Amino acid sequence: MTAPATAGAGPALEARDFSIRLHTRAQSITIVDEVSWSVAPGETLAIVGESGSGKTVSTLGIFGLLPANVACDTGGQVLLHGRDVLGLPDTERAKILGSDVGVIFQDPLTAFNPMRRVGPQIARSVQAHLGLSTADARERAVELLGQVGIADPRARYAAYPHEMSGGMRQRALVALAIAGEPTVLIADEPTTALDVTTQAQLLELLRTIQAERGLALVLITHDMGVVASIADKIAVMYAGRVVEYGDAVSVLGDPDHPYTSGLLASIADARAGAKEPFRVLPGLPPDLARVGEGCRFADRCELAEASCADLVPVLVPLRTRTGGRQASACWKHPRHEPLTEPDEQKAVRA
Amino acid sequence: MVRMILRRLGVAAITFTLASVLIFLLVDLAPGDPAKLLAERRYGANTTVENVAQVRSELGLDRSAAERYLSWIGHALRGDFGNSFQNGRLVAQDLTEKVGVTVILILCAAVFALLLGVLLAGLGAWRPGGWIDRATRGVAMAGVSVPMFFLGPLLLLAFALKSPLFPAIGESGPASWVLPAVTLGCSSAAIFAIVTRVLVEEAMTQQYVITSRSVGALPGAVLVRDVLPNIAPQAVTVFLTQVGFTLLPGTTIVETIFAWPGIGDYFLRGLLFRDFPVMQAVLLLFVVVLIVLNLMADLVQGVLDPRVRRSLRKGTT
Numbered sequence: 001m002t003a004p005a006t007a008g009a010g011p012a013l014e015a016r017d018f019s020i021r022l023h024t025r026a027q028s029i030t031i032v033d034e035v036s037w038s039v040a041p042g043e044t045l046a047i048v049g050e051s052g053s054g055k056t057v058s059t060l061g062i063f064g065l066l067p068a069n070v071a072c073d074t075g076g077q078v079l080l081h082g083r084d085v086l087g088l089p090d091t092e093r094a095k096i097l098g099s100d101v102g103v104i105f106q107d108p109l110t111a112f113n114p115m116r117r118v119g120p121q122i123a124r125s126v127q128a129h130l131g132l133s134t135a136d137a138r139e140r141a142v143e144l145l146g147q148v149g150i151a152d153p154r155a156r157y158a159a160y161p162h163e164m165s166g167g168m169r170q171r172a173l174v175a176l177a178i179a180g181e182p183t184v185l186i187a188d189e190p191t192t193a194l195d196v197t198t199q200a201q202l203l204e205l206l207r208t209i210q211a212e213r214g215l216a217l218v219l220i221t222h223d224m225g226v227v228a229s230i231a232d233k234i235a236v237m238y239a240g241r242v243v244e245y246g247d248a249v250s251v252l253g254d255p256d257h258p259y260t261s262g263l264l265a266s267i268a269d270a271r272a273g274a275k276e277p278f279r280v281l282p283g284l285p286p287d288l289a290r291v292g293e294g295c296r297f298a299d300r301c302e303l304a305e306a307s308c309a310d311l312v313p314v315l316v317p318l319r320t321r322t323g324g325r326q327a328s329a330c331w332k333h334p335r336h337e338p339l340t341e342p343d344e345q346k347a348v349r350a
Numbered sequence: 351m352v353r354m355i356l357r358r359l360g361v362a363a364i365t366f367t368l369a370s371v372l373i374f375l376l377v378d379l380a381p382g383d384p385a386k387l388l389a390e391r392r393y394g395a396n397t398t399v400e401n402v403a404q405v406r407s408e409l410g411l412d413r414s415a416a417e418r419y420l421s422w423i424g425h426a427l428r429g430d431f432g433n434s435f436q437n438g439r440l441v442a443q444d445l446t447e448k449v450g451v452t453v454i455l456i457l458c459a460a461v462f463a464l465l466l467g468v469l470l471a472g473l474g475a476w477r478p479g480g481w482i483d484r485a486t487r488g489v490a491m492a493g494v495s496v497p498m499f500f501l502g503p504l505l506l507l508a509f510a511l512k513s514p515l516f517p518a519i520g521e522s523g524p525a526s527w528v529l530p531a532v533t534l535g536c537s538s539a540a541i542f543a544i545v546t547r548v549l550v551e552e553a554m555t556q557q558y559v560i561t562s563r564s565v566g567a568l569p570g571a572v573l574v575r576d577v578l579p580n581i582a583p584q585a586v587t588v589f590l591t592q593v594g595f596t597l598l599p600g601t602t603i604v605e606t607i608f609a610w611p612g613i614g615d616y617f618l619r620g621l622l623f624r625d626f627p628v629m630q631a632v633l634l635l636f637v638v639v640l641i642v643l644n645l646m647a648d649l650v651q652g653v654l655d656p657r658v659r660r661s662l663r664k665g666t667t
Contacts, residue, residue, distance in 0.1 A: 065564050067555050091568065098566035105564075110557035115579035115656060124575075125565040160656045176565060 010082060011038035012216035013101075013184045017076035018086075020054075020061045024071075029289050032058040033240045034076065036315070039233065041183065044210065044217040046231035046248070048224065048263070052285055054240040055220045056106075056188050062086065063097055080184065099129040102177035106189040108169035112161035112176075118169075119145065119157030122176045129180030144175040149205055167198035171205065178209060185210070186218045191226060203230055224267050228252055236260045239285050239296040245315055246326030256318055256328035256336045258301045295331060303332045316340045358648055362641045369637040370426075374419045377629045384435050384624040385411055409435060422630065431631035436623050441631045444616060451521045452612035455604065456597050458531035459538070463597075464589065466535070467542030474543075475550040475573065486543065493540025498600055502533040502607035519609040526608075534604045538592040545588045549581040556580070583654045587647045594643040598636055 020032035032054045039045040047055045060066055062078045062085065074086050080100060085093070097103075105111040112118055119141050126144075127137035138157070145153035148171040161169060170190060177185060187206065191199040207230060210217050221227060227234060227248070234251040236244040236259065244257040255261045262281040283300040294309035295301070301308070308331050315327040318336035326336070385406035389397045392405070406412050410421075425432065431441035470490055474483040509529060510518035517526040553559065554577060562572050601614030609615075613632055620628030651658050 060560075063564070065560050067560065094563070094566040094568050096566075097564055103561075103564040105557060105561060107557060111561045113558040113562070113576050113580065115654075116575070124567075128566055160660070162657050163660070173561075176561070180565065 011040050011079070012043075012081060013218065014038035014079045015058075015062070015076070016079070018058065018062070018078050019075040020057060020072050021075070022070065022072045027289060031072075031240050031288055032061060035235075035237070035240075035242050036076075037233070037235045037242065037245060039184070039216045039218055041216050042210070042214045043232045044219060044230055045233045045235060046219045046221060046227040047235045047237060048221055048227055049237035050222060050263075050285055053237040055222075055237045058237065058240075059186055059218055059220055060103070060188065063101060063103075064090075064093055065097075065103065098125050098180035098182065100182050101184045101186065102180065102182035104170075104173050104177045104185065104187040104190045107193050108166060108173050109161065109193075111173055112169065114161055117158050117160055118164065118172050119159070122172070122179050125176060125179040141175070141179065144179055145172065148172065148175045148209075149201070150175075167194055167201070170194060170198075170202055174202075174205060174209065178213070178215075181213070182215070184216045184218070186220070188220045189222070190219070191221070191223065199226070206230070224252075224264060236263070239291060240288055241296065241312070241329065242315060243297065243330070244326070244328040246318075246320075246328075247324035250320050250322055250324035250326040254321060254326075254335060256326065256333055257297075257330045258303055258332070258334065259297050260328075261335075262300075295329075297330075303334055305331075307331065354652070355649075358645055362645060365641055366637065370423055370634060371419065373630055373633045373637065374422060375415070377626055377633070378415060378418075380624070382624040384626055385409060387624055388435055422627075426631070426634060431634075432627035434620075434628055435625045436620075436628075441627045444628075445613065445631060445635065448611055448613050448616050450612075451610050452601050452605070452614060454521070454527060455530055455534060455601055455610060455612060456593065458527045459535035459597050459600075460589075460593050461535075462531050463535035463538035463542055463592065466539035467546060467589075470539070470543035471546035471550060474547045475554075475577075478551065478554070487547070490540040490543045490547075493536050494544070496536060498533055498537070498603045499607065501536055502530075502604060505529045505533055506607070521610050521612075530604050530608045530610060533607065534597055534600045538596045541596075542585075542589055542592060546581065546585050549584055550577055553577045553580050579654070583651050583658075586650045586654065590643045590647045590650075594640045598639060 015035050015037050017034040017036055018032065019030060019034055022029045022031045035054075035058050037045060037047070047059060049055045057066065061072065061074065066072065076086070077084050078086050080096065085096060088096070112121060119138070122144060123134075123137040123141040126132060126140045127134065130137070130140070132140060142153045142157050145156055150156050150168055150171050156164070156168070156172075164172065170193070174190075177187075185206075190206065191202050194202060203226060206217065206219075209215065217230075219226070219230065231248040234244070234246065234248050235242045236251070236257065238259050244251055244255060244260045251260060252264065255264060259281075266280055281300060286296055286299065292309075293311055295304070295313050298304040298308040313329040313331050315329045316333075317325070317327045317339040318333070319339055320326050320336065328336070383402075386397075386402050388409070389402040389405040393401050403412075410418065413421075422432070429442055431445070433439065434441055434444070470486045474486040477483060506518055506529065509515045516529050520526065550573075554572075558580075559572055559576055562576050567575070599614075601612060602618050603614070604610070605612045605615035606618055613635070617629065617632040619625075620632065653659070
């Protein structure tokens with residue numbers, strides 16, 4: 001991993017062995033387990049995985065954006081332009097949110113306050129982070145609504161959320177997220193609630209905005225099609241851990257981890273013909289309250305041996321055919337040769 | 351909006367008619383015979399059956415129930431509630447004389463309930479789950495549990511007799527309003543606090559609160575700008591319901607304890623004498639107030655919630 005440097009040179013956002021423990025009345029569960037990744041300015045990192053794999057929690061949890069009734073604590077480090085932002089007090093965190101980091105949420109209907117007009121909600125963020133006057137902030141908000149492709153932004157400024165379509169609300173949510181001119185944008189399943197044509201438009205919008213502003217984009221999704229069209233890097237999550245991480249081309253083109261292969265194989269292929277049955281990954285992700293030692297995917301893995309259940313595999317860099325960077329956390333490494341010394345692997349395993 | 355109001359008014363008219371029939375029947379069917387009571391008062395121990403029958407016809411009670419209902423409601427709609435059985439005074443005139451102190455009582459109790467309720471809920475919501483939250487919940491639970499007929503005498507004893515800070519009985523200016531208003535408003539304040547606190551708690555888990563935090567809003571700003579506008583319509587409805595269903599009937603108890611010459615006290619005296627016109631008039635008045643409060647709650651929803659407002663506007667076109 002590269003040493004933290006000044007903004008621009010190093011990664012914009014970097015997670016190092018980041019963990020979240022969730023506390024319920026009965027027990028504590030590690031729902032995010034030593035996750036590491038980084039994203040540089042202008043780069044797009046896609047975090048993929050099934051529902052419940054911890055992809056949303058591992059990102060929004062960094063900034064305390066989990067529901068208020070969730071009690072949890074964090075471990076490891078998350079560096080925003082080299083500065084550790086974990087465990088900051090509310091007031092410090094509030095300074096970062098909106099101004100350095102923007103977030104686009106999954107469900108655009110519930111994301112806006114239903115009692116307030118959309119435009120002023122955006123203007124409020126502009127005013128708070130850019131220090132503009134009320135009138136200027138209003139103008140800026142109208143401008144933003146136009147930039148995200150909302151027709152007649154001046155009229156739409158005064159609309160309530162329920163007066164907008166789903167796609168329009170999602171665009172407005174993008175405007176809200178970039179209102180404070182952040183350097184990092186986190187998009188949590190931004191296209192899930194939209195129909196297919198609107199999805200494509202929104203992805204195009206995200207790409208344009210990212211290019212214009214040189215944003216580091218963290219995209220949380222379970223849609224491999226979205227990943228393929230926009231990601232530079234991919235982190236595949238399973239049961240709270242990153243199981244494969246690397247360049248999009250390498251991971252998508254030549255996945256190492258059996259889970260990644262399974263995810264890619266389960267994409268419905270229109271050319272396969274209607275007779276062909278859908279290929280699905282058998283089984284369900286494990287209950288995180290019950291996982292023990294060993295590989296968490298072992299139960300669903302075709303290649304698993306008894307020894308896979310002994311110790312948790314860690315991410316190990318791989319020798320790729322393309323020369324790209326790729327790492328996977330599997331004892332078997334079915335498709336690639338690990339770069340780490342065999343002794344070291346044994347040491348981890350012992 | 352106009353169509354909505356007209357529809358509501360139509361429903362209100364039906365409610366009023368049904369309620370008036372019920373009031374009339376219930377009062378009529380209640381045990382106790384006003385003719386006998388009045389005859390005994392007039393003729394003493396040696397009241398004869400003929401005496402009672404004569405009083406009955408004087409009061410008009412020998413007519414059929416349907417006949418009496420129609421005549422009663424017909425006059426009531428014109429503001430004539432008949433004459434009291436006890437003393438022959440015009441009930442409408444008594445009502446206008448006594449309604450003032452009851453309005454004062456209910457308004458004071460409502461303001462007290464509102465302020466204390468918001469204070470308790472706000473204190474609790476500031477740090478959810480903290481000791482202040484638990485303490486205010488405890489206070490609220492105690493407030494709900496204390497009945498007016500117990501709290502009233504307790505306050506009287508403590509703040510009017512032991513340490514005479516406030517007048518004990520009667521209505522004699524603002525100082526005398528305090529104890530009755532607190533007695534009447536206490537349980538409403540507690541219920542309002544509990545409901546508001548729950549509404550805040552629920553609103554805090556909504557996605558828009560997380561969105562607001564995601565653009566750097568601090569907890570105080572989230573509470574004022576996001577949570578309050580969202581819970582206001584429901585909170586107002588709960589509050590108006592409290593005014594209608596707790597404060598209004600509670601006046602009978604509180605006015606008796608503090609010897610206030612208001613509507614509640616008037617009703618209770620009428621009840622003891624089976625004074626049909628008095629009971630019917632007061633109950634009908636209560637029904638009208640309830641109907642008006644309900645209409646107000648509906649209207650407030652329309653004013654506070656843009657989604658309701660819009661659907662109402664659509665309804666007119």
